[in-house]
Amino acid sequence: xxxxxxxxxxxxxxxxxxxxxxxxxxxxxxxxxxxxxxxxxxxxxxxxxxxxxxxxxxxxxxxxxxxxxxxxxxxxxxxxxxxxxxxxxxxxxxxxxxxxxxxxxxxxxxxxxxxxxxxxxxxxxxxxxxxxxxxxxxxxxxxx
Numbered sequence: 001x002x003x004x005x006x007x008x009x010x011x012x013x014x015x016x017x018x019x020x021x022x023x024x025x026x027x028x029x030x031x032x033x034x035x036x037x038x039x040x041x042x043x044x045x046x047x048x049x050x051x052x053x054x055x056x057x058x059x060x061x062x063x064x065x066x067x068x069x070x071x072x073x074x075x076x077x078x079x080x081x082x083x084x085x086x087x088x089x090x091x092x093x094x095x096x097x098x099x100x101x102x103x104x105x106x107x108x109x110x111x112x113x114x115x116x117x118x119x120x121x122x123x124x125x126x127x128x129x130x131x132x133x134x135x136x137x138x139x140x141x142x143x144x
Contacts (some may be wrong), residue, residue, distance in 0.1 A: 004121040012125055018047040019136045026143035041144060048098045048137060049085035055105045056081030059112075066115045081105045095141030099134045106130045 022044015025037040032040075059078035064070060081101050088097035106126055113123055 002121050002124050004125050008121070009125065012129055015047075015051060016129070016132050016136070019044045019133060019140075022047070023136050023140045023143070026140045028143075041140065044136075044140060045089060045094055045098070048095075048133065049089050051133070052085040052098060052101045052105065053082040055102075056085070059105060059108055062109070062112045062116060062118075066112055077108060093141065095137045095144060099137040099141070102130050102133050102137070 021040050022042075025032070025040025025044065028034075028037050056078060059081060060075065063074040063078045066074065081104070084097065084101035084104075088094045088101065091097060109118075109126060110123065112118075
């Protein structure tokens with residue numbers, strides 16, 4: 001059984017809280033003002049884009065360590081999550097574009113796991129976090 005270190009688990013799951021706040025704001029709850037609901041949604045979207053950009057940075061490091069000779073294609077692919085995050089905030093359906101970015105990043109990490117050695121818990125927590133992020137972003141996307 002793969003055990004995720006507790007400090008990694010707690011800090012990682014804490015990163016879901018701002019997106020959960022965005023989902024709550026997307027329901028336009030009547031006991032909160034419109035400005036608060038809008039702020040929560042925008043904060044959730046911005047935080048999601050920030051996390052996706054961070055994952056792009058992780059991919060960049062993984063790509064550099066995957067081979068002794070740096071590959072232009074791999075480095076270019078590792079920049080895609082950050083570019084996707086930036087453009088998704090400017091385009092309609094940003095929640096869905098961010099969700100696709102998270103799924104594509106996870107798929108690239110799964111591919112790289114065959115080439116380099118990750119910590120044994122890495123893909124387990126990434127799968128859980130990506131599943132949570134995608135579900136929350138899709139819910140928020142249907143409500144916005």
